[in-house]
Amino acid sequence: MSEHNCAKPNIEVTESKIDLSRRKFLSAIGIAAATVGLTGLASSAEAATKKYKVCSTKDVKVRGATIAQIKTSSGSLFVLITQPKAGVYRAFNAACTHEGQMVTGVEGSNLVCPAHRAAFSMDTGKVSRGPAQMPLRKYTLTKTGTTLYINA
Numbered sequence: 001m002s003e004h005n006c007a008k009p010n011i012e013v014t015e016s017k018i019d020l021s022r023r024k025f026l027s028a029i030g031i032a033a034a035t036v037g038l039t040g041l042a043s044s045a046e047a048a049t050k051k052y053k054v055c056s057t058k059d060v061k062v063r064g065a066t067i068a069q070i071k072t073s074s075g076s077l078f079v080l081i082t083q084p085k086a087g088v089y090r091a092f093n094a095a096c097t098h099e100g101q102m103v104t105g106v107e108g109s110n111l112v113c114p115a116h117r118a119a120f121s122m123d124t125g126k127v128s129r130g131p132a133q134m135p136l137r138k139y140t141l142t143k144t145g146t147t148l149y150i151n152a
Contacts, residue, residue, distance in 0.1 A: 049151050049152075050072070050151070050152065051142075051149050051150070051151055052070045052072075052077075052149060052150055052151075052152060053147060053148075053149055054068040054070065054079055054081055054091065054141075054148050054149060054150055055068050055081055055147075055148055056146050056147055056148070057083075057089070057143065057146045057147075057148060058146065059081075060081050060082065060083045060089065060148075061083065062083050062085065062086050063083070063084065063085075063106075063108075063109060063122070064082070064083060064106060065080050065081065065082040065083075065106050065111060065122060066080075066081050067079065067080055067081075067094055067102070067104070068081055070150075070152065072152065077093070077152060078093070078094035078095070078102060079091050079092065079093065079094060079139060079150060079152075080092045080093070080094045080103060080111060080136070081141070081148060082111065082122040082123070084109060084121075084122045084123035085123075088123075089141050089143060089148055090122065090123060090124075090125070090138070090141060091138065091139040091140075091141040091148075091150045092111070092120070092125045092136035092137060092138055092139065093136055093137035093139070095136075095137075096113035096115065096116075096118055096132055096136075097118075097127075097132045097133070097134035097135065097136060097137075098113065098115070098116055098118045098130075098131050098132035098133075099115060099116070101113050101114070101115040101116075103118075103120065103136070106122070107119065109121065109122055109123065110122060110128050110129070111125075111136070113132070116131050116132075117129065118130060118131055118132035120132070120135065120136050124138075125137070125138050139151065139152055
C-alpha cells in the first residue's frame with residue numbers, strides 16, 4: 001500500500017452569515033416555481049384553448065341532444081350538445097364518467113349512458129342516477145348567429 005502525499009491547500013475557512021431562514025428559502029423556491037409554472041400554464045392554456053365549430057342550433061332540439069365529433073391535434077373528441085330549454089345550449093364530453101362508454105340516450109331532462117344506465121342532467125352534467133359518481137366534463141359553449149362553438 002502506497003502512501004499519498006497530497007499537498008494541503010492553504011485555505012482559510014471563515015464563517016459566513018447568510019440571513020436565509022427556512023421560511024425565506026421556501027418562499028423563494030415557491031416564487032421561482034410559480035413563475036416557471038405560470039409561464040408554462042399560460043402557454044399550455046393558450047395552446048389548449050381552441051375554438052371548434054360543433055353544429056348549428058337547428059341540429060339540437062329543445063330537451064334534446066346531439067353528438068358532434070371534433071378533430072383535434074390529439075385525436076377525436078366527442079361532444080354532447082344539449083338544449084335543456086329553448087335558446088339555452090350546453091356542451092359536455094360524451095364519455096360516461098363511470099366506464100367511459102359513449103352517452104347516447106336522452107330520458108326527460110337527462111342524458112343516459114346505455115351501458116349501465118347512469119344518467120346526467122342535460123343542463124349541468126351532474127349525476128342524477130348512478131353508477132357514475134362524477135359529472136360529465138363541461139365545455140364553454142358560444143353561439144354566433146346559428147352556429148355553436150366550444151372551447152376545448
